[in-house]
Amino acid sequence: MGEQGERPRNTDGQYADRIPPEAVLDVFDDREDMARPLTAGDVMDALDCSRRTAHNKLSTLVDRGTLETRKVGARSRVWWVPMPRGPESRTDERPLPVTNAIQDASLPGSGPTLEARREALSAAYDYLAANPEAKKADFLRDVYHDHPAGYESPEAWWNALHPALKDLPGVDPPAERGHLWHFLGGD
Template sequence: MDEATRDRERNERGQYADRIPPDAVVEVFEARDDRARPLTASDVMDALDCSRRTAHNKLNELVERGTLDTRKVGARSRVWWVPIERPADVSESTDRPDDVSTAIRTAELPGSGPTLEARREALSAAYDYLTEHPEATKADFLRDVYHDHTAGYESAEGWWNAIQPALKGLPGVDPPEERGHLWHFLGGD
């Protein structure tokens, strides 16, 4: 056993104490020029001058903590990245009256789980569109809202058939009496 190995600190279980804290790995991610680029174990090894095993152990520890995400990208390759935090639930927007948030959160829309959540986001986007454009036609919603918020619908018509009945029930919305006429936003109470 060489002198460096003998001098290494041990933890309470007699194992060698880590000389590289997990926060050092987080700093490698924060130091990237391109914050969107995932890193490999080799990137971490090079930045911290450590072994592949140490890099993998630290990266996996950070995945378990929820600090990093990972996935396989080939037969023997894996990448890690800092997950982007999801925006708050659209129905909990702070600049929206409580009655509107509640109406969006409780609107009857088809689906469950992530599908239902995507449809609530689409309803929220349609509502926001109408508040920004107080007179809008069905074609306006399909052109300006549907493509960014398809909510799992393959056709604009299927999307509209699900969204418009729920949109009618939201506060301040005045739906047209006849097809092809204007939707109006009358404002909040």
């Protein structure tokens, strides 16, 4: 074999990879501030490896889609773990306070039933946003049938949903029964 301390080689005579790319992920997991991006120097220091090795490992993880990177100067680059979008994240332009209010709305039920009722509330909100003046009958006609949320009658559906709907941002409920609901905006 070789001298003691020489890096091991594989069967092709190349240096065996003693630092797997997953070791770099441990460096990201060990950060105190999970939002802080890392530099190749941070990885070098943590893994006691060369700059080239750090760059190679980081590049491998970017190629796999595990990390993201961008240049931050003429010769500087940072890497970070991308944050996945949760199921409550929407691809439309609904403001986050509205999405959070729908998620936090007081609706009866739990599990899939509660989720169906949140979807019904969301559909009612979207309907009002698209139709800024609507009556109860409009919601029952245009929203209930596509989003019954486990309710057997439109009246039971409305009785459960309208208290939550009136608390959503930008919703102006009528002062009296039978009058128009108004949409003032989602912020």
